[in-house]
Amino acid sequence: MSEQTTQDPLAALRAAARAKAEQREAAKAAHHAERARQAGPEGHGREKRALDELREIARRGAEELHGAGTPGHDGDDDRPEATAEQVVAWAAREFGTSVAVACSMADAVLPHVVAQQIPWVDVLFLDTGYHFAETVGTRDAVEQQMDVTIVDVKPELTVAEQDAAHGKDLFGRDPVLCCQMRKVEPLHRTLAGYEVWVTGVRRDEAPTRTTTPLVTFDEKNGLVKINPLAAWSFDDLLAYAARHQVILNPLLNDGYPSIGCLPCTRRVAPGEDPRAGRWAGLDKTECGLHV
Numbered sequence: 001m002s003e004q005t006t007q008d009p010l011a012a013l014r015a016a017a018r019a020k021a022e023q024r025e026a027a028k029a030a031h032h033a034e035r036a037r038q039a040g041p042e043g044h045g046r047e048k049r050a051l052d053e054l055r056e057i058a059r060r061g062a063e064e065l066h067g068a069g070t071p072g073h074d075g076d077d078d079r080p081e082a083t084a085e086q087v088v089a090w091a092a093r094e095f096g097t098s099v100a101v102a103c104s105m106a107d108a109v110l111p112h113v114v115a116q117q118i119p120w121v122d123v124l125f126l127d128t129g130y131h132f133a134e135t136v137g138t139r140d141a142v143e144q145q146m147d148v149t150i151v152d153v154k155p156e157l158t159v160a161e162q163d164a165a166h167g168k169d170l171f172g173r174d175p176v177l178c179c180q181m182r183k184v185e186p187l188h189r190t191l192a193g194y195e196v197w198v199t200g201v202r203r204d205e206a207p208t209r210t211t212t213p214l215v216t217f218d219e220k221n222g223l224v225k226i227n228p229l230a231a232w233s234f235d236d237l238l239a240y241a242a243r244h245q246v247i248l249n250p251l252l253n254d255g256y257p258s259i260g261c262l263p264c265t266r267r268v269a270p271g272e273d274p275r276a277g278r279w280a281g282l283d284k285t286e287c288g289l290h291v
């Protein structure tokens with residue numbers, strides 16, 4: 001044992017933590033330097049391929065990855081559909097670094113699954129200005145602890161500017177417009193620079209999500225869309241998080257199985273539909289990102 005650790009056992013721990021942080025920063029810098037070298041006009045990797053080419057890649061991906069259990073799969077064999085890891089491996093092969101992971105920061109499972117095969121992948125966080133403090137804290141923890149690159153996706157207007165232009169608390173009067181301006185449009189604008197986006201949508205989350213495929217072409221946003229966790233249950237998600245010590249938003253264990261913006265999310269009772277707390281009392285069930 002060194003003289004320093006004998007005198008101050010915490011000093012060795014601090015030095016190790018510092019060395020680890022420096023290594024992490026060096027790896028991140030090397031990754032971004034390589035990406036900058038390869039960057040196309042949008043700066044996210046090679047130049048984005050034409051939509052028809054991406055459509056064809058999505059079609060081939062569905063052929064390769066879908067199987068028994070995939071809604072709408074009409075293959076004549078009983079091959080099971082691909083696992084989350086196989087879907088991500090396919091994306092890494094097909095798209096290199098032109099990959100964006102959408103993350104609501106309810107948990108960091110999806111970024112963790114993807115970063116195992118695409119380190120420093122871009123993780124898009126829709127910074128609506130209306131998040132719970134716990135969600136912002138989760139975002140910060142992910143940025144500090146995981147090998148991913150957080151990209152804050154911001155609306156054109158700040159909350160104050162939106163209040164001035166459309167009246168205060170638009171979410172209470174026109175949540176569709178509010179989601180359009182604070183989530184749908186900023187995401188659409190950001191996705192223009194990528195060839196594929198990865199979502200954490202699961203079939204068990206809501207009736208609107210039961211037919212979610214593993215891979216599809218997103219006509220609205222003009223890129224391939226993959227849903228590697230589509231077949232997972234909420235318990236699968238929690239088991240993965242426990243197994244890999246993945247960061248979870250503390251609200252998940254505080255009655256919020258589905259976490260959105262603070263004004264539009266309430267606690268749900270045990271046994272209640274997990275998404276019942278989103279836009280409770282309104283017809284709205286989706287923010288518009290996945291429809």
Ligand code: SF4
Nearest residue numbers: 171175178179261264
């Ligand atoms: S979830 Fe609510 S506050 Fe957030 S963007 Fe949509 S309507 Fe606005």
